Structure formats: C-alpha cells, structure tokens
Amino acid sequence: MKKLNIIIIIFLLFSLSNISAEELDKRNKITKNLRCLICQGQSVYDSDSEFANSLKIVVDEKIKEGLSEKQIYDYFKEKYGDWILYDPGINKYTYFLWLLPLLIFLFGGTIIYKKLIKKL
C-alpha cells in the first residue's frame, strides 16, 4: 500500500510539474517581450524590480485564467500603451520601421539586378 501511495505521489508530482513547465515557458516568453517600464533597458523577465515582480504575478494569473499570449499583450497594451511591448505590431507609428528593411532590400535588389543584366 505504501509503495502504491509513493507511486501515486510521484505520478502526481510529475504531471503537475509538466503543466507548470508549459506555463513557465509561456510566462518566460511573454515576460521577455514585456519592457520593464521603470528599468533601463531590461525586460520584465530580467528585472527584479517591484514593478516587474508584480507584472510577473499578473502574467501568471492571466495564463491561469486561460488567456492567450495575444490577449495578455493586449491587456498590458491597454494599461501601459504600445511601449510596454518589445515587439509591437504594425501600426501608424511603427509601419516605417517594419517596411524600411523591405524597401532597402527591394531597392538594393533592383540595383544589383540591373547591374547584372547590364553585364550579361
């Protein structure tokens, strides 16, 4: 009986740690993309400030509530604005940032293509 109890406990511990490992991965991913607004160049994941620690608790709560990554980002965006995200989506303030590399690539590509055509 004792052995069975131990096996059950070990099984439960393993299954519990599996769930929390998944949650931990999600939490780490999210907190790495959240900026610690009171720190200098640190993410919430890296920071141990009061603000970052509270944010980590809120992220945990939101994950437990079943919110998706996007929903959690939207929640923080609503509270603190786009600045809290390290990886903001395309909007009127960031479209240039997103499109610039593509424009440079196309521009450079055209120059190289034209030069190559000329040589051939």
Add this chain to the structure above:
Amino acid sequence: MKNKILPISLILFFIIIFYIFYKGLEDSKIYTPNLNTTIKIPNFNIKDFYTNETIESSNIFKSDEVYLLNIWSSWCVPCRQEHPLLMKLNKELGLNIVGMNYKDNKENARDFLNELGNPYHKVFTDLDGTIAIEWGAYGVPESYLISDNNIIKKYVGPLNHEIIDEIKLLIK
C-alpha cells in the same frame, strides 16, 4: 540623364533616412506615460486595510463623486514627503481620498499613518502590487483623480503644491 537617375535617387534616399534618424535624436529617450487621457477605472476586488474584508471596486467609487486614489507605502520616502499635502487636501477641501497601501508591511504602514496622520477616507491593501497594475501604475507614490468613475488625471510621483492647486481647480 538615365545614368544619373540612380545616383540621384540613392542620394535622395539617404537624405530622407538621415533626416528621419536625425529627427529621432531629438525625441526624448525617457518614457513618459500618457497622463491626460480619460480612462474608465478598472474593476477589481481589494482587501480593506483595517478589517481585511474583500470589497468590490464598484462599492468604493460612486459615479457621482470625485475621488483621489493615492498609492502609497511606508517604505517609500517620497510618500512621506507628499503626506502633509494629502492631509491638507483632506482638511481644507474634504476631498474623498482613497489610500492603496502598496506592497507593505502592515505594522509599518499602521505606524506610518499613526505618525503622520490619516488623510484617507478608506484604506486598502495591495500586497502583491497586482491591483496597482490594474490601474496602470508604475510604483509609489502615484495618484489618480477620479470623477464619474473615470480617471481624469494621473500624477506619477509625489504630489506638490502646483499639483494641489491643479486638483483644486479641477474639482471646482
């Protein structure tokens, strides 16, 4: 002419890029929160500082009244600095000040209020700082002027005489 189009457009392109980045240098690198937008107050449950009872936010903030929510802590030095001004606001204007004790030791918080006076009509406890996140707070001290269940002004940092004058004007 055809040969000149490419270098001219290249130069133009780099001038535009240079201008954009040069303009970017003038922007402040310090994050400044948006303090002037009107936002609805969040819904939350919070524990009363004295009775430890859980209270819903809708029972704290009534729609027809003006409130000043002050996030404070006994370990925060600027909170000590602004406390006499909160006492003044309460005494002179009778403003409904709600205190939210942030990540604090209860005994120390109680001593803080006993020593400097209690300007709050109601005091609540935010032990893990998650309610402050609901408000979009960065730390302590922070104050929110609330009217009609909307945040009409947010003050990050300690209150000063200028802010007190502004609050007086706003609540008139």
